[in-house]
Amino acid sequence: MINLLRVPLGKTEPLPSYASRLAAANGSPTLRQFLIDMDIEESGIVHGKSASLQKTATLGHVDSKELRTFSFCRGESGIMVNGQDLTRLVLRRQRLRVCLSCLQEDIELGYGPLQARPYCRVAWLLKPIYCCPRHNVMLHEVSDAPVAFAAYDFSTRISSLLPDLRTMIGSSQMDIPTPFETYVINRIHGQSTGNCWPDRLPFYAAIRVVEILGAVSEFGVDVTLEELDDADWRRAGAAGFDIAKHGKASIDPLLARFRKNFFRRQREWGPRATYGRLYDWLAHESEDLAYDPLRDIIWDYAVENFPIGSDDELFGRRLEHRLIHSVHSASLETGLHPKRLRKLLSEAGLISKQDADLTNDRLLFSAKAAAPVLASLTGSLKFKEIGAYLNIPRAQLLAFDRAGLFEPYMSFETNHGKARAFSRQALDQFMATLLYGAKPAKAASARRLTVPAAAKKACCMSVEILRLALDGKLAWKGRLNSTRGYMSLLVDVEEIRSLVRGEDHGGVTLRQAEKKLGVSTAVLTALIAHGYIPAQEVLNPVNRCPQRVIQQADIDAFNATYIGLQALGAERHAYLGALKKELTAMGINPALPPEHVRATFYNRPEIEQLKVYRLSRTGN
Numbered sequence: 001m002i003n004l005l006r007v008p009l010g011k012t013e014p015l016p017s018y019a020s021r022l023a024a025a026n027g028s029p030t031l032r033q034f035l036i037d038m039d040i041e042e043s044g045i046v047h048g049k050s051a052s053l054q055k056t057a058t059l060g061h062v063d064s065k066e067l068r069t070f071s072f073c074r075g076e077s078g079i080m081v082n083g084q085d086l087t088r089l090v091l092r093r094q095r096l097r098v099c100l101s102c103l104q105e106d107i108e109l110g111y112g113p114l115q116a117r118p119y120c121r122v123a124w125l126l127k128p129i130y131c132c133p134r135h136n137v138m139l140h141e142v143s144d145a146p147v148a149f150a151a152y153d154f155s156t157r158i159s160s161l162l163p164d165l166r167t168m169i170g171s172s173q174m175d176i177p178t179p180f181e182t183y184v185i186n187r188i189h190g191q192s193t194g195n196c197w198p199d200r201l202p203f204y205a206a207i208r209v210v211e212i213l214g215a216v217s218e219f220g221v222d223v224t225l226e227e228l229d230d231a232d233w234r235r236a237g238a239a240g241f242d243i244a245k246h247g248k249a250s251i252d253p254l255l256a257r258f259r260k261n262f263f264r265r266q267r268e269w270g271p272r273a274t275y276g277r278l279y280d281w282l283a284h285e286s287e288d289l290a291y292d293p294l295r296d297i298i299w300d301y302a303v304e305n306f307p308i309g310s311d312d313e314l315f316g317r318r319l320e321h322r323l324i325h326s327v328h329s330a331s332l333e334t335g336l337h338p339k340r341l342r343k344l345l346s347e348a349g350l351i352s353k354q355d356a357d358l359t360n361d362r363l364l365f366s367a368k369a370a371a372p373v374l375a376s377l378t379g380s381l382k383f384k385e386i387g388a389y390l391n392i393p394r395a396q397l398l399a400f401d402r403a404g405l406f407e408p409y410m411s412f413e414t415n416h417g418k419a420r421a422f423s424r425q426a427l428d429q430f431m432a433t434l435l436y437g438a439k440p441a442k443a444a445s446a447r448r449l450t451v452p453a454a455a456k457k458a459c460c461m462s463v464e465i466l467r468l469a470l471d472g473k474l475a476w477k478g479r480l481n482s483t484r485g486y487m488s489l490l491v492d493v494e495e496i497r498s499l500v501r502g503e504d505h506g507g508v509t510l511r512q513a514e515k516k517l518g519v520s521t522a523v524l525t526a527l528i529a530h531g532y533i534p535a536q537e538v539l540n541p542v543n544r545c546p547q548r549v550i551q552q553a554d555i556d557a558f559n560a561t562y563i564g565l566q567a568l569g570a571e572r573h574a575y576l577g578a579l580k581k582e583l584t585a586m587g588i589n590p591a592l593p594p595e596h597v598r599a600t601f602y603n604r605p606e607i608e609q610l611k612v613y614r615l616s617r618t619g620n
Contacts (some may be wrong), residue, residue, distance in 0.1 A: 005184055007112055008060040010119030012189060014081075015071035016152035017120035019045050019056050024155035025116035026534055042149055043436045048073030060110050070122040070188075081122060082190050084203035094151045097139035098158060099124070099132035100169045105422035107165070114162060118217055120154045122186045130234045133185060138173040178234065180210055180241035183418055197247030206244075213294075214240025217254055221261075221276025248297045255301045263362050269306060269326075271314050283315055307364060322367040324376075327351075328360040334374055348373045380421040383408075389424075391485030396452060396462055399601040403463040406430070424551045431485060438479035441490055448478055448490045457493045459545075460500040465491055468499055507536060507549025516555050518567050523599045530596050533558050563592055563607060565600035586610060 005025045006137055009018055016031070023034030035042055048071040057064035072079050073085070079086040110117030123129045124139065130242040131138050135150040142157050149222040150156065159166065177185070184207065186193045198206035205471065214236030215223050221270060228236065243254050255275075262274045271279045275298065282295055295315045302308060307326035308319050322329075327345070331338045338360045345351045350365045350373065381389055387397045400406060406427070408420035444450060455589025468474050469489070478490030506515065511532075514524050527533045528548075535548045535553070569576045580600065583589075588610065 004059055005112060005117050008110075010106070010316060011058070012070045012122045013067075013119045014122050014125065015048055015053055015056060015067060016045050017154040018060065018062070018067060019604050020152065020154040020156065021055070021087055021116045021119060022060050023153075025112050026115075030150070030156055032149055032308070040493040046072070046149075046152055061151060063432060065168045071135065072125075084188055085205075087204040090127050091125055092206045092437065092611055093125055094144060094148075096120075096142040096154075096157055097124050097130070098142060098161075098321050099135055099137060099139055100140050100161070100165060100172055101135040103158065103161065104169060105166055107162070115155050115159050118155075118158060118162075119406065122188055126184055126207075127233070128184045128211065128237050129177075129181055130230065131175050133177045133419075136174060136176050137169075140168065140172065140173050151578070171543050178238040178241070179245075179342065181238040183241060194245075196245040197250075198241075198244055200247075200293060202290045205288070209294050210240035210244050211236050212240070212278060213243045213251070213254065216258075216276060216278045221258060221274070221278065223277050225277065230285060247293075251294075251297050252301055255298065256305075259305055263358075269361055271302065274302075274306070292376065305364075307361070324364050325367045325370055326365075327363045330365075330370070330374055331360065335381075336380065340421075345370065345373070375425070380423055381427065383422065386422055386427065389485075390427060391487045392485065393452070393487075396486070399461065399463055400466065405463065405466060434486070435477070435489060436464065436472075438477040438489065441478040441480055443482075444480070444490055447493055448476075449493055450480075450487055451489055451491060454491045454493045454496050459494040460496065460499055464500055465496055468496070473499065507538060507551050508555060510535070510550065512547055513550045513555055513588075516552075517558065518564065519599065522604070523597060526597045526599075527558075532592060532597065559604075561604060563604040565590075565602065568602065 004022065007018070007021045013504070018042070019035070024033045026034070028034035028037065031045075032042065035045065038055070040055055041049065043049070044054070048068065053068055053071060053073075054064050057067045069082050072081055072091075074080075077085060079088075079091070098118075098120070100105075104119065106118040107114060129139065140161075142161065144151075165181070182616075183193050183196070183198070187199075187203060188204075198210060202211060209470055211233060215225060215228065215232075218239050219228070219232065220235055230300050242251055258274055258276075265273075271283070282291055282298070299314055299317060300525045302314055303319050303323050305324060307322075307324050308314065308330045309322050309329060310318060310320065312319065325333075327342055329337050330336075330345075331341050334341065335539045342351070342363070343358075344352070345365060348370075350370050351363060354589060355363050381407075383401065386392065387394055392400065406422060408422050426571070440449070444453070447458065451462050451465050455465055460463075469477060474491060475495060476492045480488040482488075510521075510524060514521060517524065517527075517533075519527070523535070528535045528550075533550060534551050538549055539545065540547050565576055565580060568574075569579050572579060583602070586607060588602060590600045591606075592601040592602050
């Protein structure tokens, strides 16, 4: 058994550092020479192979398990240190940083050869660590190793620092570790990290996520990572940890800032344009599934805040159901002109006036809330297009519109008046209801006609027939095979007449009244004009036209009150002139002013009371 001068294992010291100190303690000029002398494989020291680690522990009389804890051991999934996964991206082994104050303490508290007393802390080999948490000073960077393996010879690399160590400590820059550095140190040491979101990621992934998030946050989404220096990366780590520590709750605000910045620029939307370097890294530079939790957060935010459709791809994923629409994407989906669509969406309350200045690809709204609107607007028609779509003549269409048969899905004011959008689905349903139950017919007949022809025959309006058909009140409907839409509907004229016939007004026409009163048209007109006989304006129950009628009771009342000279003469078989002179001689004058009514009327009760009928009869 070889007897060597032993050195104690430092707290959190990795295998290469301990082997280097053994070599220095026993006078070996370099670690490489020591390993050759001890028959230990170089790569075994670098990668923490069991045989090399065990032999080194035996030579130094230290616990191999304790030595393994903070040594870089290569496993199936990569490099492991104290149960944490690492990659070369987060390690700093060629460019060694050390805390000068820690080295001085090692010298003062250690024993044995001076060069073998200081030892490397595992945290110094991690890229995010720039400050010593014990002494609150910035780490000092040791000059690069001359050859690759020399980077692992810790004692040799720091030997040049030892003579002037105290002087150098006096000029060390004071600082305190950032929360990110504290997190990294606590995690590699196996201590509590505060249960933050990065704990869900492998150690190397947590470090990279924090640093990249911080880099794009601090230096912009188009940052060139290769141009960042140590101060920049430390700043990025500090900012990134604050962004990442609460996961989605703290990352979403960063994504929202990227979204806001994107909307300020005149660029077509895309994940690269919005997230820049962050997207490139996650989408193209690494397929590592360890970063999926961050991809998930970005995916969720993107689909909830950008017009991502089934044809768009983000991190190799496609969205099954769109969550957000833009005016541009909705225009492509519905076929509506963007300008018209904007007004329709504004009328529906889906977009606000404050967004009016946004371009079509940046004016966003909820696809779910807009789904019913867009479904109805897909291929929607203007009013003037309904006629051709349903085969309705223009005059008929205007009448139906005045009657309110077609309700627009949406209407809005334009510079040229009011514009309306009519849903194809609603119009199709209108026609399906109108023709429901219609029997196929080869041609119209004298009794079974199209709606316009039947309306003319039945003296009614076409809209009345349509309402009867829509309300299911027609016993018979037909459908012409030779045409389509509205003009294919046939109805029974006699049925229509019976359904549209108005209520009988019960009056007597003026022509009939003339006969019943025994007067001419001119006299009846005068009687009505001067209020001696009341007349009413009513609708003819058959032809629906307005006409004047007189109630029979009013005719009877007039005949009971008055009698005309002509009627009196006919009764007496007397000459009218002689009869009038005789009545005048008896003091009986006309009851109505002859100049007003254009005829002579006497008071019938007065005539009967004076026994006018007994007057001498001319011609008896």
